[in-house]
Amino acid sequence: MLTNPMFLSMTILNGISIGMVIFVIAAGLTLILGVLRVLNFAHGAFFMLGGYVGWQVAEVWLDGVPGALWIAAIAAGLVLAVLALIIERTMLKHLYGREEYYQLLFTFALVLLINDAVKVIWGTDILTIAHPDSLRGAMDLGITFYPKYRLFLCAVGIVVAVLLWLLVSKTRWGRLTRAARMDREMLSALGVRVSLVYASVFVLGAMLAGIGGALAAADRSLYPGMDADIIVRTFIVVIIGGLGSLWGAFLGALILGLITAFGTVLVPEFELVLIYLMMIAILMFRPWGLLGREEAR
C-alpha cells in the first residue's frame, strides 16, 4: 500500500492534519502546565465544549449564513475564554501551590460537569458542522487530491504555533509568563501581579481549545464523551514533547498524528498500542521529553 505515492502522501497529510488539531489543544495545555503547574484534565472538555458552541452558532443561529463557521469559531473562543476566567478567578486560583490531587480532583470535576451540561443542552446525538463554502471539496496537489478543509486545519496548527512562539518569546506578556514559571515569588516582589499572569495563561489556553474545537467539529463529529480520547492523546503529546515546551508539543503532535494515520491503515486494531509504544520508546531515551528540560521532571 505504502509504495503507492498517492496513498502515501494522503496518509502523511492525514497524519499532519490530525496532529495539528491535537497541537492546538496541546499548546494550551502545555502552557498552563508550564506556568501554572496545573495539569488541566478539563482541557479536552474545553475542546469539546468549543465544538458544541461552534455547532450552536454555525448550524442553528447562523445556519446558511456565509462565513458562519468563522464567526462560530470566534464565538467558541470567547465563550471558553469567559468560562475559563470565571473558573480561574473564583476557584482554580485557590488551588495553586496546594498538593496536586486538589487540582486533579477539581479539573476532573469540571470534566464531569461539562459533559453533563453538554448532554443536557445538546443531547447525545452525533452532530457535525458543515464545511464553509470556500473550503469545500479537494485541492489538486499534483501528487494527489486532498480535502481543502484538512489543508486548512494544517495551516491553522502552523499559524497557532508561530503566533504563540512570537507571543511567548517576543512580547512583554511572554517575558512575564516565562519569568513566572521560573520564580513566581521573585516576580511578585518586583511589582508584578503574578495572579493576573496566571489567569491570562489559563484563559488563552482555554480560548485556543475552544477555537480548535469549533474548527475541528467541521472535520469530525461531536458527541458527549469525545473529550476522553482527546485528553489522553493530548497528554501523550505534552509528555513526549516535554512538559511546558511549545515546540516539543508541536513535534509530539506531528509524531502522534502520523502514527495515528499510519496505524489506522496498517494495523487498525493496534493504533493506540502503537502510540503507547512510541511514548515508551521516547521516554526511555529522553525521560524529560523530546524538547523538555531535564530539571522539569
Add this chain to the structure above:
Amino acid sequence: MPPEAAVAAEPSAQQPSAPILQVDNIHTAYGKSRILFGVSLDVQPGEIVALMGRNGVGKSTTFRSIMGLTPPTSGRIVFQGQDITNAPPNRINRMGLGWVPEDRRIFPELTVWENLDVASTHGGDKAWDLARVTKLFPDLEPLMGRTGGYLSGGQQQMLTIARTLMSGPQLLLLDEPSEGLAPLVVRSVFDQVKALREQGLSIVLAEQNLEFVLDLADRVYILEKGEVRFEGTTDDVRSDKALRKRYLTV
C-alpha cells in the same frame, strides 16, 4: 534580653524627620518554626542602615517579612506613613520598596535585558528606567543579550540590583550583596551601593562583611536569635571590640 542600653535613646534625638520605614515589634514564623521574636527597626530617608548578625539569626527573614513574602504573625510595618503589614508583595514593591535577595534570584533563562524588562512595572519611581540603570551599571550594557544563568557571580549581583532598581524603589532591602564574591568584585559592589545612596535611595543592608558595613552604613542593628540585641551608630561598633566579638563572626 533588652537592646544594649547605651544607645537606645540616641537615634530619635539625632534625626527628627519622619522615618521612611518603621518596623514595629514583628514576630515571624515559617509554619511552626518561629524565627523573629519582636524585631523593631526604623530607617530615615537617605540613610544606610546595616542589619548584622551571624548566620541564621533572621536577617533575611526580616526582609521577607517587610516585603510581604512571609508576613509577620504580629507587629506592624509602616512604609512612608502607610501600613503595609499584610499587603501583597507586588503592592509593597509598587509603593517603593525594593528587595534584592541574597541568592540573587536571576531569571536564569531570560536574557539580561529581559530580566530588567520584567521588573519595569511602572508602579514605583518612574525616573528609574533602563537608561538610568545602565548608566549606573555600565558593565551590564555589553551583556544585554546574554542569558542570565550564564553570568558570573559578580555580574549576577549587579543584575539583581539593577533589576530591582527598574521597579523604581525609594528604599532598597539589600541582602548580603558581597556574599561569595572575590575581594575585587566586593570592592566594586561597595562602590555601587555608595552610588545608590548618592542617587537618593535609602538602604537597609544585611551584611556579614564588617569592613563593608563600617565604611558604608550610618547606623547598625545587630540581631541574635530573632531579636535585636544592639542598636547604634557605626562608630559604636567600630570602637567596641567586645560587642563585635560577642555578636559577629570575626
